[in-house]
Amino acid sequence: MRKLILLAAVFLISIVTGFAQNVKNFDVGPYEVDYKGDGDIKYRLRKGIDLYKYFGLKKDTVVLAAQSSYPVKGAFQLSASLAAHSYTGGSMILGLEGSWKQKIGGMLYFNSGLSLGVSLGKYGGRNNLKETMLLVGVPLSIEISKIDRKEASLFAAVGVTPVYYNTMKSEYPDSNIPDPKKNSGVYVAPKLEVGGYIPVEKCLVRLGFFGQYNINCTKNEIGAQTDANVFKDYMGCAFFGGSVGIIF
Known part of the structure; x- marks a missing residue:
C-alpha cells in the first residue's frame, strides 16, 4: 500500500512540474x-x-552522373595500310591516310580525307619489269558503326577513292631492254572494308580488312600500244589488304 501511495505521489509531482514549466x-x-x-x-x-x-x-x-559511354560524333582518323595483288603480277601498295569522320545520323558516318601511297611491283611476265608509282587520292566512304570511346565495336564501310598516279621509276633491271615509258593518270577504286574499334586510354584503335578494285580512267602507253591499261595488263586491278588506324 505504501509503494502504491509513493508511486501516485511521484506521478502527481511530475504532472505539476510539467505544467509549471514556462x-x-x-x-x-x-x-x-x-x-x-x-x-x-x-x-x-x-x-x-x-x-x-x-x-x-x-x-x-x-x-554529375558517372558517364558510362562516350559516343563519337566527329573525330580525326589517321591510318596506315598495306594491300597486295599477286594474280597477274607482284604489286604491293603502302598507304597513309588522314580523314575526318562525321556522324550523319543513327549509326552512319561520312568519312573524307586525303591519302598518300606508293605502289611497288615487279612483273615477271613483262621481262621482270620493276616499277614504282606515287599515288595521291581522296578517299570518300559511308561507314556503319556504333563508335564509342569506352566500348569496342564493329564497323562496315563502303566507299570510292579517286586516285592520281604517277610513275616515278620504271625499268628492266635484269636485261638490256630500254626503260619503258613512265605513265601517269587517274583511276577510281571502289572499296569495301570491315573491322572493329578498340578503346585504348583516350584514343580508339581501328583495325580493318579491305578489298578494292582499281578502274583505270587513263589510256597508257606500253611499247607500241598507246591505248593500253597498266592495271589490267600487268599491275592487277583487285587488291586485298589490311589497315591500322587511330581515332583522335
Whole structure:
C-alpha cells in the first residue's frame, strides 16, 4: 500500500512540474525556437520555408552522373595500310591516310580525307619489269558503326577513292631492254572494308580488312600500244589488304 501511495505521489509531482514549466516559443529568422530554460533549447526549420528562396540564394550545385559511354560524333582518323595483288603480277601498295569522320545520323558516318601511297611491283611476265608509282587520292566512304570511346565495336564501310598516279621509276633491271615509258593518270577504286574499334586510354584503335578494285580512267602507253591499261595488263586491278588506324 505504501509503494502504491509513493508511486501516485511521484506521478502527481511530475504532472505539476510539467505544467509549471514556462515554455517560450518564438521565431528566429527561418527557424522556430522552443526555450524552456538555460541549456534547454530546441529549434527547427519553420514549415514551408525554402532556405534558397528565404535568403535569395542561387542553386548552383551541379550533380554529375558517372558517364558510362562516350559516343563519337566527329573525330580525326589517321591510318596506315598495306594491300597486295599477286594474280597477274607482284604489286604491293603502302598507304597513309588522314580523314575526318562525321556522324550523319543513327549509326552512319561520312568519312573524307586525303591519302598518300606508293605502289611497288615487279612483273615477271613483262621481262621482270620493276616499277614504282606515287599515288595521291581522296578517299570518300559511308561507314556503319556504333563508335564509342569506352566500348569496342564493329564497323562496315563502303566507299570510292579517286586516285592520281604517277610513275616515278620504271625499268628492266635484269636485261638490256630500254626503260619503258613512265605513265601517269587517274583511276577510281571502289572499296569495301570491315573491322572493329578498340578503346585504348583516350584514343580508339581501328583495325580493318579491305578489298578494292582499281578502274583505270587513263589510256597508257606500253611499247607500241598507246591505248593500253597498266592495271589490267600487268599491275592487277583487285587488291586485298589490311589497315591500322587511330581515332583522335
